[in-house]
Amino acid sequence: MEYHPKRSLSNFIHEERNAVLSPTNISMEFLEEKRELDLQFSPAMPSSPLATMHKLMAPPSPESPWKLSPLQTPSPSLLYHCIASLHRHEGNIYSIAVSKGVAFTGSESNRIRVWRQPDGMETGYLKTNCGDVRAILAHGNMLFTSHKDHKIRLWNFTVSDSFRSEKVASLPRRSSFLFLPRTNTQQHKDCVSCMAYYHAEGLLYTGSHDKSVKAWRISDKECVDSFVAHEGNINAIVVNQDDGCVFTCSSDGSTKIWRRVYRENSHTLTMTLKLQPSPVNALALSTSFNHCFVYSGSSDGTINFWEKERVSCRFSHGGFLQGHRFAVLCLAAIEKWIFSGSEDTTIRIWRRDERGCYHECLAVLDGHRGPVRCLAACLEMEKVVMGFLVYSASLDQTFKVWRVKVLPDENMCFDYLDQTDSRTNITEYDISPVLSPASWEEKNLQDDCFYQ
Template sequence: MEYQFRRSLFNFIDEDRDDVRSPTQISMESHPEMRELNLQFSHAVPYSPTRIRKQMAPPSPEPESPWTLSPLQTPSPSLLYHCIASLHRHEGHIYSIAVSKGVVFTGSDSNRIRAWRQPDCMERGYLKTNRGAVRAILAYGKTLFTAHKDHKIRVWNFTVSDGFRSKKISSLPRKSSFLLFPRTNTQQHRDFISCMAYYEAEGLLYTGSYDKTVKVWRVSDKKCVDSFVAHEDNINAILVNQDDGCVFTCSSDGSARIWRRLYRENSHTLTMILKFQPFPVHALALSSCFNYCFLYSGSSDGTINFWEKERSVSYRFNHGGFLQGHRFAVLCLVAIEKLIFSGSEDTTIRIWRREEGSCYHECLAVLDGHRGPVRCLAACLEMEKIVMGFLVYSASLDQTFKVWRVKVLPDEKICFDYLDRSDSRTNITEYETNPVLSPSWVEKKLQSNSFQY
């Protein structure tokens, strides 16, 4: 396949050793309040790490990043963004980000999990273990779950009222009571834990691993209540729909899968396989409300496929289309409200908006500031009167961690198409053999010329 011969940007990381080996740099900018919407704005200058004489030198401020209009020529620019912090630390790559209770957590190659204050990202403290390479972090309330190099999960409690304090309360799986046979615990993953998800209603923690399995942990008694082989290759992301308990997984085998829990048996059954293109799927995001539910999947070819759940009481999702814009693999996705944030191997972050009541999407902005693949993203809502705002946290394989403030301005409803309909890369006859699409949806696409890709 073409993607197998395309040179990956990951291969270029070692070619820019000056940036990767830069000493510790912390750049903080104070965010000016936006008093008027008709101010003059200019484009942000790409961030470049600054040389410092000594590794332990004090933070070196960089020029304040201006508010920036979307660089895309949209009919009506409706989004402003601003990089309010850019951090560079000598602790290896950052693999995971989690946000809860005003604290941002980052996991990296080191044995320290850093805690930062929202929104300025001043460091509040850290959690330390003797196992590094924290590939996955999940925060829920004042509980933090971290996955480590030894294929175990640590569970922490933290408080922020009187300074930042943390305490490790348990490990999953628990240590065996048979000290002579410490390695016979079959509940433990056999490879890196790449992703985690939490189902609040039942108190269940889901973990996906490179060993191709998903394990389900009951947090209350720290027991593994289910374990099943979910894919034919590495599992890269996992989600849980809090409305109905459905579990979504994606893998390097090129598919996303939907699982339903059998409550009386504590087991899970496969309900659908979503496979539209033969490319590894790296990321998932779920946008769910009372009357709609969209699933987004990011692939190694740079596209973002999206699937819409049928309105009837079922677990069936229909393919709605795909978003094009990234030049290389989409490595991370976040969905909040009607916005989708995507981080890519092409070093950029794109912000997409879905038009209400339809499947049409528009790309509002391209955040260009990293010098390496954007490995992970996190975002949270920030309302200001009539302006909807977001705080977006991004980490790249250039070993930088950035914080963006995004404001979505009020605008008229405009219908935007999310792809070039002249694109003929997908043959319409493939829908007949795609197990995702219902017969009625297939007939609708075949009879309509608007779906000629």
């Protein structure tokens, strides 16, 4: 069977519109197609002592919330479960940020919700006079939010017995409109879709659907540079905190690297990363042990990655991660761990090996019933067990909190030396297809914040 990775979710909905959603009533033809797709995506281990170990380490009773990663690989096992699933009738959630033990969510409403870690209990909110919060960024006790009026709002917040916040300023400042002759360069002319903060210089970078990037100096709330970066909507922006390089991606299918000119506020293009015409929706930067990787998620369902060369300092293409059925909409990275959310309703957790050239998918989180629009992750340690808290929001209008635990290598009591030579392609995991309602198909056509 020939697989077409560029098939969109709306086409998939159209093909399966008359299907019954219960997995027990899905047509045999669809299950056969799904099985063949699974076989294409992931080589995995055959039945082996590892499978026996999975059974031994499985939850002791059906009531246990923990799930063992269904992927059979010679890597440390991974356990996960959803510890909170929250639904509020305030429209779609577009953005998530985590800082100081709380998580922030921005949605179509004019309230930015605040959730306590790790239980996901609501602890407060920030109320604004303009909603549609497409981007949120938190650094320390500072919070940056973008709104429907194309402005960015700055907040200070404290978390103790109760959550408290104070609005500090709006960008551009009102005085910019009254006294500066270059008013037309101060404010974005379309949706501000993404933000990044360079800690060392106190610079806030904003990317917009007006195709431009602006740099704001937070100390005096001024726009110090503005430049057209792409030919299409800018969907994501990240900053390398080690050298200040700015990475942007766009619906025009490219990822670009910008460097600030020494002792100046202007920025110059140093490299363009482009492999296919598919729109690039998400970026993540991973740095560890003198390595630097940039990951880009595309509408064709792939995640491409580039590695920074030590001698030339240029980025060379290292390969791509394939597993998602539809567009990758969001990415997050913590050292060698990469988290991806997709239009196929799932979240995948990937791990990069020490050599940097090989990645494996350790888990597929499939609790949402709609495209995963945004996610955030933070490290959580418990004794010798490493773990993560993963926050995700979907077009099913739910906000979920996941706890993920990675069992250490010493817990693995089997010898895998002979298993790597006996790999065969088997079904990676059994997924229960969840088809989107017709309203998502309409949104797919109307919401240009996702696709062009």
